[in-house]
Amino acid sequence: MGPDGAPGPAVPWRKVLWERQPFPDNYVDQRFLEELRRNEGIRQYRYWAVVKEAGFVGQQLSCVAIFITLWLYMEQSLLPPETLLWSSLICALLGYGLHQALTSRVESCGEPRTHLADLQSAAIFLSFTFGFSPVLKTLTESVSTDTVYAMSALMLLAHLVSFPYAQPSPPGSLSLNAALFASVCLASRLPGALHTFAMLSCALLVFALWPCLLQTLRENAPVHFTGVCMGVCIGGIVGLGSQTLGGAVLLTLALASVTLLCPFLLVRLQRHKDNIHGPWDEAEIREDLSRFLH
């Protein structure tokens, strides 16, 4: 018996099982699937908004490209390590100042980090890196070049995949560690201990401190954030292009596909979405239970 069957007896059917009814247990009437809802709560993406968000991913890709460019320059001894060190220091100070300026505008709740704590962190970084750089230099002496390149590439890929794009400020452990591991592998290939030290400081700047600044920028000055992302992308392409043209072309293609093609695909495929909801779903607690805590 289905909804199109012969009309049943005079008693209407009720959707209960604790009462004996003259209908079989699996009987349904024409109100079957009345409560089915399709695509409830679906978001309508707009193309340019998605492109703007995807720009962040492209930005990170270009960061990695910039880092590799710097390494290539150092390896070919075109860039002296002192220059890199001083410019890293200046960039760090500038970035710190910017960060402070942006966050002082917003009253943040909770304990802010004092300048002393930041200085202490910086001192620990620098001393450790400087102390370990002779050891780090000899680490991959006996490993073949291909292995080193393969390991670094793998680690940088892991870094890109596991990067916390939604909230980059407390850095994800795996992404940061993978990036640092790759930078140590690459830095140990450089000609001198000072080169290693400079490279590692640069890596710290690019992978650990730059995302914090980006986070504050995104929160406090979203307009400028997009501009910065685009600047970084262009910088990456130009930098890589000065070393290898093929690399630059590859990077452009990657950036284009990530920032322009993928959002397009997402918006196009959105219309094929077909989710069904109904009273058979798992219950979700929407109430705010924090009132029970006090």
Add this chain to the structure above:
Amino acid sequence: MVLKIFFPQCCNRAESGLLVGRWISGHDSAVVLAVIHYPFIPGQVKQYIQQMQAQSGVELTVLGSWSLPKEGQESMESFLRDLSTIFPQQRWLQVSRQMGKMGFICEVVNRNQNGQETQQEAKKQNEEEEEKVIFVHYEQRKVMLSQLHPTESGDPDPNTEPSSELKQVFQTVARSQPLFFLDRYDDGPLKSTHWQSEGREASIIVELLKQASVPLCMLISWLLALWTWICNIRIFSLYPLRFLSSKLSTCVQISYRTEHMRTLSSPKPAAGHKQFMRKGNILVSFLVDVGLGILLMSWLYRDDHIATLANMLMPAADHVAKELEELLQWLMGAPAGLKMNRALDQVLGRFFLYHIHLWISYIHLMSPFIEGILWYGGLSVCLGLTFALSLLSDMVALLTFHIYCFYVYGARLYCLKIYGLSSLWRLFRGKKWNVLRQRVDSCSYDVDQLFIGTLLFTILLFLLPTTALYYLVFTLLRLVVVLFQGILHLSVDFINSFPLFAMGLRIFRPYRLAEGVKFQVLCDEPGTALHLLMEINPLKCSTVVQTYRTPTYSCYPRDSWAALVKKLFVGELIYPWRHKSTKAD
């Protein structure tokens, strides 16, 4: 209802008389111990039996009568039947035999409560209501000396009866020794037939030894008391000396032998079969040990072998050191094409080379005294071959002490590295070990922690092959030394614990250690009872060894193979042989 009568073989041709023995309670059987001949006075027989019962603790009774009429003697059937009234019993056996025939005829007279007699004859075997009688012939001397296994552990209460019939038979015969001392040539009121010993005159050497053993035991126990007093002087109980003496196998062996001597020198005779065997084993293995030791000593001191050995020792130690140096040089290069970190390699290699240099200087310092030490040390070999082996093991341990040190350094370094690596690998993935819950949890780290953690992880990871190689090499060396020492200890253990006395007894007097009995049909004629011959089944050699092994500080592997491999992999220090401490027996 089958009645079993255990009949001694020596009484097969005895003259007519009374059967003396014991009924086995709980089973339908009787053991005949002796035959008392005519003429006798019943009162004297009863007195004799009571005296024997008091001396031996066995419930002796008159079982019945035995008649073997010679030519010309009338049968004394009616006289024998009348005897049953003199010795009132529940059951009375009348056994008779004809000369020339093999089988016996047995009549059982049962006396029920009212005192009336009922009589049943044993005829053919297919008549079921009548009582059948089986005669089991046994050789009295062998059963008296034999011990049935498995023996009860500990001291059984002599008054409780063992449940098995065979055990009761053996025990009865063994305990009735006072009965067998009555000699057939004695001029006493009673004449009996049973097993006779050859007389005390034949074993005069054994008697002399027994007499001499008492003062010898007292001398040994006095010496032992002196030795124990020396050992317990306060100065020897300081911690380093005590620790050292527990590690040196010579000291362990000395303490072990002292224990043995104490067991041997107790003036009381052995209580129970197990004590006796234990003492015998200890004595024989000690004598064999000392004999072998004296042989070795005579070889050592002849033809100036000691000087040869001493002269060989220095070059041997030098050779070992040189081999080690070459090994380290090879490791400091690029061994087997492995990727070693050069700086760490050099550091470790130089560190170990310096140690070897120290060791060689020490050995050269000691070299003038080596011959003297060997000469005096060789004197102690007369205490036994086990001492020689223990001394050898200790000397090997001392000479390879540097290998042990290297192994400990390498293992500690490796263990530290593995531990650090595993902890930092967890940090790499953003996880942490939760000590409370004993599991891995996620954790949000600070940037500083992440940075330093990653640096250290990279360093440790790339230095791992170097450390692992050094660890591997020194572990292998250490395992070789440990294996050699283990073989020495196992042989010492073997000499200590192998029950030579018990094996000798098993080979030369197999009836002394019995596992069971086997029966052979002697005579199965119709009209007479069934006759079986009981022969003693000796214990298997493997069971002898297992039962009579002297418990020693047996040396056996502490870990299974899987646990050993896991320990090696993690870098834990391994001490593969475990010594069980001597248990007080």
